[in-house]
Amino acid sequence: DAKTTQPNSMESNEEEPVHLPCNHSTISGTDYIHWYRQLPSQGPEYVIHGLTSNVNNRMASLAIAEDRKSSTLILHRATLRDAAVYYCLLHGSGNTGKLIFGQGTTLQVKP
C-alpha cells in the first residue's frame, strides 16, 4: 500500500490561509488522494478528495501536483474550529477500500 508523508505539526493564525502539504511519491495511477481531519474526541471527518485536477468544496481546496507525487490541502481562512489532526491518504480502487492512516499533521490555530 502506498504511503504518504506529512509534517508532524503546523501553526496558523486565525483568518489566515493554511497550506497543508503531503508527499506521496509512490502513488499509482488509480489512487485517489483523500484528506480527512479529526477534531479532539471525535471520529475522523472527510474533507476532500481528488484524482488529477484541483478540487474545491465548501470546506477546503485540494491542489494536486502535475506529477501527482504531492498535494496540498488549502484552508482559505483558518478558524479556531479548524484546529485538528489532518490526514492525507491514498485511496485506490485496486484495494478493498481500506484507509491507511499515518500520523497526520496537527494543526494549531492561534487567535
Added chain:
Amino acid sequence: EAGVAQSPRYKIIEKRQSVAFWCNPISGHATLYWYQQILGQGPKLLIQFQNNGVVDDSQLPKDRFSAERLKGVDSTLKIQPAKLEDSAVYLCASSSSPLGGPRNEQFFGPGTRLTVL
C-alpha cells in the same frame, strides 16, 4: 441524515474481562469498518465488512477479537479476554462504496473509548 451511531461511548474494564461494542451504520451503506486508534496514532483498520461478509480482517487479533455483522446492518466487535494494550478508541465507519467500485468517503462514528486496567 443520521450519522454512524456507536455505543457505549466509554467503557472501563479490568484485564481478562470481556467487552462488546455496537455500531449502527448510515442507512443503506453496504460497507462497514472497525478501526482501533491508540492515543497519539492514526486509526488502524481491524476488519471490513461488505454487507454481512468479511472482506478484510488481516489485522484483527483473532485469538481475542471477533466481529459480526448480522443481516448486513448493525455490527458488534468483541474482545475476550482484554489486555492492557487494548486500551484505545474503537471507531466504526461506513461507506456506500461497492466492492471494487468508486472510492467514496467514509463516515465515522464518535468512537468508544476503552480503558483496560
